[in-house]
Amino acid sequence: MxxxxxxxxxxxxxxxxxxxxxxxxxxxxxxxxxxxxxxxxxxxxxxxxxxxxxxxxxxxxxxxxxxxxxxxxxxxxxxxxxxxxxxxxxxxxxxxxxxxxxxxxxxxxxxxxxxxxxxxxxxxxxxxxxxxxxxxxxxxxxxYRFIASDEQRERGLELLVSKRYIRIPPDSVDPTAKNFLWMDLKLSLFEAGEQGREWTVLCDAQGNLTEGPGVNIFFIKHGELFTPDSGCLEGITRKTTLELAAELGMPVHVKPVTADELRDADEAFITSTAGGIMPVNSVDGIILGGESGPGALTTKLHNLYWSRRWDGWLGTKVNYGE
Ligand SMILES: Cc1ncc(COP(=O)(O)O)c(C=O)c1O
Structure with a gap:
């Protein structure tokens, strides 16, 4: 596919x-x-x-x-x-x-x-x-703008787990309230750029994955889907992905997850309103699943997301005043 x-x-x-x-x-x-x-x-x-x-x-x-x-x-x-x-x-x-x-x-x-x-x-x-x-x-x-172009989604993004920055802690600013505090996220993108990577994900002070600039993070191991349970925005695309995965019969785990687990995953992707489900090719230079390109389950979720969207699923028709 x-x-x-x-x-x-x-x-x-x-x-x-x-x-x-x-x-x-x-x-x-x-x-x-x-x-x-x-x-x-x-x-x-x-x-x-x-x-x-x-x-x-x-x-x-x-x-x-x-x-x-x-x-x-x-x-x-x-x-x-x-x-x-x-x-x-x-x-x-x-x-x-x-x-x-x-x-x-x-x-x-x-x-x-x-x-x-x-x-x-x-x-x-x-x-x-x-x-x-x-x-x-x-x-x-x-x-509409995509965080990752067609070409990037076809080959998968090169992702960096930020080593310089941790996500602003929830006790400082509640990440479930969408806000303008992006300095940690933005600087991590520059860190990625210096290393020839394209996007980032940040950990919290305990070393658990949180989220990236404008995105939630997911990975797949042995056919099961994982995403952090806290320290991140409750993304609407994240919610949608969890629903689509359940529909495909994938076991879903919303729990604390680490960067090591992400690097060891078979597949990974990031999600955002600005781009939907965006496949990851490598994490810190490690090609996931040992094979370049988006994984099979990620591809399935990606395509299902757009086909559902274009069927009008959970859609509200724009009132163009016609
Ligand atoms: C920090 C952060 N995390 C996650 C997301 C993804 O959320 P959604 O899927 O609702 O766009 C966003 C969206 O901009 C964001 O700013």
């Missing part, structure tokens, strides 16, 4: 290609301070705590073939992140959904990466009361 060339399908298949859009929305659309604009015009007030101190909660949902995927799950995760960080969105779920629909419509895309955030806003005199902050809402929609 070959890896589905999903990016190519999105670019070429008439049921995926872009709808009409005004020229100013060629790169995407945005919503800032209650106003829609092109993404090229969108800007952030420089004193916003989201910009100055990474003080924000955010989420990202994808659209494929004109359907949001698991929109309600994303909206719920976002609401829960706001609660955990004492942030208040000015919009409820229905109003947020309306904004996201409008953004995708303006961008005229049936394959979209749709981002939204609530930031703390400027710092008021009374810093100790979260209610005295004027929280702000931002959002944008751009054509």
């Amino acid at each position: 070959n890896i589905t060339r999903a990016a190519n399908v999105m670019l070429t298949d008439p049921s995926h290609t872009r709808l009409e859009y005004a020229p100013e929305f060629a790169h995407g659309s945005a919503y800032v301070n209650g106003t829609f604009c092109s993404i090229d015009e969108a800007s952030v007030p420089i004193t916003d705590g989201g910009f100055m101190q990474a003080d924000a909660a955010y989420d990202v949902v994808s659209v494929s073939k004109g359907f949001f995927f698991r929109l309600e799950d994303h909206l719920e995760r976002f609401e829960s992140a706001c609660k955990k960080f004492y942030l208040r969105s000015p919009y409820d779920k229905n109003e947020t959904t309306e904004i996201l629909n409008k953004l995708v419509t303006l961008a005229g895309t049936r394959e979209a990466y749709v981002w939204w955030a609530v930031t703390r806003g400027p710092t008021p005199a009374k810093r100790t009361d979260p209610n005295s902050y004027n929280n702000r809402f931002y959002a944008f929609a751009i054509p």
